[in-house]
Amino acid sequence: MATETSTRSVVPQGTLYRGREGMWSWVAHRITGLLIFVFLLVHVLDTSLVRVAPEAYNAVIETYKNPVVGLGEAGLVGAVLFHAFNGIRVMLVDFWSQGPRFHRQMLWAVGALWVLLMVPFLVRHLSNVFGG
Amino acid sequence: MAAPSLEAPRSTPYRRSASRRSNYEMYSWLFMRLSGAVLVVLVIGHLFVNLMVGDGISGLDFGFVAGKWASPFWQVWDLAMLWLAMIHGSNGVRTIINDYAQRDMTRIVLKTLVLVALVFTVVLGTLVIFTFEPCPVGPDGAFLEGVPSFCTS
Amino acid sequence: MSSTDSEAVEAAADRNDEQVDGDGRPHGRAGESASADGGQLGAIPRFDVTLRIRRYSAEDAEDGKPAEARWQEFTVTVNGTDRVLDALHKIKWEQDGSLTFRRSCAHGVCGSDAMRINGVNRLACKVLVKDVNPDKPITVEPIKGLPVEKDLVVDMEPFFQSYREVMPFLITSGHEPTRERKQSQEERARFDDTTKCILCAACTSSCPVFWTDGQYFGPAAIVNAHRFIFDSRDEGADVRLEVLNDREGVWRCRTTFNCSEACPRGIQVTKAIHEVKRALLTRSV
Numbered sequence: 001m002a003t004e005t006s007t008r009s010v011v012p013q014g015t016l017y018r019g020r021e022g023m024w025s026w027v028a029h030r031i032t033g034l035l036i037f038v039f040l041l042v043h044v045l046d047t048s049l050v051r052v053a054p055e056a057y058n059a060v061i062e063t064y065k066n067p068v069v070g071l072g073e074a075g076l077v078g079a080v081l082f083h084a085f086n087g088i089r090v091m092l093v094d095f096w097s098q099g100p101r102f103h104r105q106m107l108w109a110v111g112a113l114w115v116l117l118m119v120p121f122l123v124r125h126l127s128n129v130f131g132g
Numbered sequence: 133m134a135a136p137s138l139e140a141p142r143s144t145p146y147r148r149s150a151s152r153r154s155n156y157e158m159y160s161w162l163f164m165r166l167s168g169a170v171l172v173v174l175v176i177g178h179l180f181v182n183l184m185v186g187d188g189i190s191g192l193d194f195g196f197v198a199g200k201w202a203s204p205f206w207q208v209w210d211l212a213m214l215w216l217a218m219i220h221g222s223n224g225v226r227t228i229i230n231d232y233a234q235r236d237m238t239r240i241v242l243k244t245l246v247l248v249a250l251v252f253t254v255v256l257g258t259l260v261i262f263t264f265e266p267c268p269v270g271p272d273g274a275f276l277e278g279v280p281s282f283c284t285s
Numbered sequence: 286m287s288s289t290d291s292e293a294v295e296a297a298a299d300r301n302d303e304q305v306d307g308d309g310r311p312h313g314r315a316g317e318s319a320s321a322d323g324g325q326l327g328a329i330p331r332f333d334v335t336l337r338i339r340r341y342s343a344e345d346a347e348d349g350k351p352a353e354a355r356w357q358e359f360t361v362t363v364n365g366t367d368r369v370l371d372a373l374h375k376i377k378w379e380q381d382g383s384l385t386f387r388r389s390c391a392h393g394v395c396g397s398d399a400m401r402i403n404g405v406n407r408l409a410c411k412v413l414v415k416d417v418n419p420d421k422p423i424t425v426e427p428i429k430g431l432p433v434e435k436d437l438v439v440d441m442e443p444f445f446q447s448y449r450e451v452m453p454f455l456i457t458s459g460h461e462p463t464r465e466r467k468q469s470q471e472e473r474a475r476f477d478d479t480t481k482c483i484l485c486a487a488c489t490s491s492c493p494v495f496w497t498d499g500q501y502f503g504p505a506a507i508v509n510a511h512r513f514i515f516d517s518r519d520e521g522a523d524v525r526l527e528v529l530n531d532r533e534g535v536w537r538c539r540t541t542f543n544c545s546e547a548c549p550r551g552i553q554v555t556k557a558i559h560e561v562k563r564a565l566l567t568r569s570v
Binding site for chain 2: 030033034036037040041044045047048050051053054055057058061065070073077080081084087088090091094095120121124125128129
């Protein structure tokens with residue numbers, strides 16, 4: 001008898017839940033948050049090299065100066081900006097009495113603000129990364 | 133003929149631990165929002181100064197960091213950012229672990245790892261900011277290679 | 286007129302032929318929807334629709350291998366006025382009597398037939414087939430996060446356990462008054478929204494936190510706590526707030542708004558949870 005196997009494992013959850021803006025912004029908030037946390041650990045570690053020796057720090061920073069890392073940095077800034085603005089949206093939902101009513105409009109505002117800041121940043125950053 | 137015995141379908145029995153009568157989760161929730169609000173300013177300011185002003189990312193080297201940390205303003209800024217971001221991030225990861233790790237043992241192991249990473253990173257970062265020497269000197273008494281220009285002038 | 290009648294009779298006869306075992310056929314309801322179609326209501330379109338249903342039965346286990354869930358497709362002819370529940374009835378009554386689902390009133394009040402239709406939680410008795418794009422197969426699955434017992438029926442016990450824990454009943458002290466407990470219209474309006482709950486579990490089983498952590502109280506329990514916390518006649522607010530201050534309480538809410546969108550009664554669930562959080566923060570209701 002198959003009594004030891006838990007039923008949960010054999011009844012798969014089925015299709016993806018088709019949630020709307022609220023659910024997907026939460027998923028994105030979670031993923032960007034995790035990404036930033038991992039980066040933060042690495043970032044503190046490499047910055048700590050300034051305490052070791054100037055050359056050590058400069059050597060590591062020099063290895064970062066290539067297009068792949070440059071694009072990664074652009075992605076990271078995108079993640080940080082989304083996490084920041086969506087975080088403000090979450091705070092408004094939590095603390096502003098009209099927040100739950102306008103959460104969807106606020107997500108569009110987050111998107112607009114994100115694009116508005118990412119465009120000048122990408123122009124500046126990518127010209128640095130690819131312009132040599 | 134005996135009917136086949138069927139296992140009860142409940143695989144995750146409802147077993148909520150008794151309320152601990154503490155406001156821990158409330159303060160954790162509140163901290164995420166308050167620190168988040170401060171971090172928005174700190175992190176975006178940090179990104180702006182490091183990536184947009186001056187030479188941007190290509191201007192980053194030891195001299196740039198030394199120039200920043202020569203001023204107590206940026207020391208305090210970065211220290212606050214380090215502490216708040218690390219606690220905010222660790223608490224966020226703790227929430228994710230609580231959500232997805234099913235077994236108690238998995239939860240404990242993962243949360244311990246996060247706690248170790250938190251303490252290590254915060255202590256290391258704090259020590260670096262406080263003991264930072266913008267113009268490090270070698271054993272021969274001369275400035276090490278790579279020191280910013282304001283050391284020698 | 287006469288041709289319509291004979292069509293209806295033929296249709297009913299067909300069904301009787303197919304319904305060999307008569308399993309699950311309710312008394313006095315068979316053919317009710319079918320007899321409404323035909324010539325006299327010619328304006329109502331009839332069309333074929335395919336339902337892709339997620340099926341599971343623990344009895345399918347064989348040779349020590351546990352049973353697995355599978356998808357099964359059924360095609361039925363429905364009226365433009367039919368709801369998904371009508372289509373499920375047709376399948377059960379005419380094609381496969383073993384199809385298992387819950388329903389009671391069939392009119393959106395009892396809260397028995399919450400299920401996942403095309404990926405979102407809905408009451409099958411409130412969704413018109415024509416409104417869920419019948420050109421493509423309509424997927425029907427049990428609600429998420431609760432153990433499946435058979436096909437679309439889930440074990441609701443964890444859900445009701447949470448519900449009971451918030452003490453969804455009036456708590457008062459002192460002697461029972463000889464007259465009714467009076468309340469102003471403003472006081473009544475504060476919890477009006479949360480009185481509408483029918484305990485269908487559409488909200489709780491739409492919550493991503495509940496799917497992965499079944500110990501979370503879930504939106505429905507918080508909604509029903511809200512209904513009493515903000516009731517001026519009730520004196521148990523502090524106890525209920527303390528229950529919801531738990532590790533698995535309101536602070537696990539991540540405001541994804543899935544619950545508000547799933548609620549068949551239009552309760553603003555996220556807003557209710559927001560008000561409970563605020564009451565906890567300020568320790569006043």
